[in-house]
Amino acid sequence: MIKFNNVKKTFRRTEVLKGLHLEIKKGDRIALVGSNGAGKTTMIRCLLGEYVCEGEVLVNGLDPRVERELVLKDIGFVPQLPPPLKMPVGQLFNFSASLCNSDPQEMIKVSERLGLDFEELKSRPFVKLSGGQKQKILISIALGRDAKILILDEPAANLDPDARHIFFQLLAEKKDAVMLISSHRLDEVAALVNRVIEMDQGIIVLDDRVEDEIDLNSILKTEIKIKRVDEAFAKAINLWSFESADGIQWHGTVSGPDRLRFLGVLSRYAAILKDIHMEEKSGG
Known part of the structure; x- marks a missing residue:
């Protein structure tokens, strides 16, 4: 579906992509990882047809620079930094849907599942949102x-x-979509993918298949006991919506794909942890 053939990109005499070769096929869910400056965002911008580059980029056989409108109709993109759009949210949904012959009501449904009140936000400029x-x-x-x-x-x-x-859950419903998920931390996206590509200084240094047996809908019922009341721990665990009656025993739920990220948070408080119990249940 997607091919990079010897793709190079230079900014002010600095080569950011150094002869990239990559093929992405149907069914691939890829974690694109690497430190800041590794070339991940530049690679994505070339794929979207935003940058002129040396070599060849093809999406379903089409050059995204030449056939950009056709290419982008098949792509859903979430940028790292939100654009400074002054358009009201309701108008933004209608405009975005018109570009890809989609129903804006489906976008509204997704926003409400994510916890937004569309009726409250529809007249507010996007740039004014949190x-x-x-x-x-x-x-x-x-x-x-x-x-x-x-x-x-x-x-x-x-x-x-x-x-x-x-x-x-929303990603789990997109079973047939190719996914390219960029992150500077593998633990943030490991459970979402079946392939890991690591970039460093403009080249691919790792391209490997991984197991993808984690249910994206799963929920882990979690109980934690600590040795003593700790204000810093309480503040950190409250961000995960955990509750406690005494500051010692805590309980809450963790999304299955978030387990590595959650355990990474707990590792900072290893000295005061007494017991952890995580039981997986279906989140369906």
């Missing part, structure tokens, strides 16, 4: 359409745990 609201709107536009390819650049960066779980 970071989390902007992210949810952009996700709604990308997932509320019949996109064959999803390109997501740090898509869950501004989402709270509850919204992240809904986001994972």
Whole structure:
């Protein structure tokens, strides 16, 4: 579906992409990882036809620079940084849907599943929304359409745990879509993908298949006991909507794909952890 043949891109004499060769096939759900400056975003911009580059980029056999309108009709894109759009949210949904012959009502449904009140937001300029609201709107536009390819650049960066779980469910429903999910941390996206591509200084240094048996709809019922009341721990765990009556025993739920991220948070408090129990249940 997607091919990069010896793709190079230079900015001010600095070669950012250094002869990229890559083929992405139907069914691929790819984690594109690497540090800042590795070339991930530049690669995505070339794929979207936003940059002129050396070599060849093809999406379903089409050059995204030459046939950009046709290519973008099949792509749902969530950028890392929200654009400074002054358009009201309702108008933005209608405009976005018109570009790809989609139903704006589907975008509205996705936004409401993510916890937004569309009626409250529809007249507000996009640029005036909070970071989390902007992210949810952009996700709604990308997932509320019949996109064959999803390109997501740090898509869950501004989402709270509850919204992240809904986001994972939405991705699970896109079973036939090719996904390219960019992140600087593998643990953020590991459970979502079946292939990992790592970039460093403009080249691909790793391209490997991974197991993808985690249910994106799963929920982990979690109980934690700590040795003593700790204010910093309480603040961190409250961000995951955990509750406690005494500050010692905590309980809540964690989305299955978020388990590595959650355990990474707990690892910071290893000295005061006494017991952790996680039981997986269906989130359907």
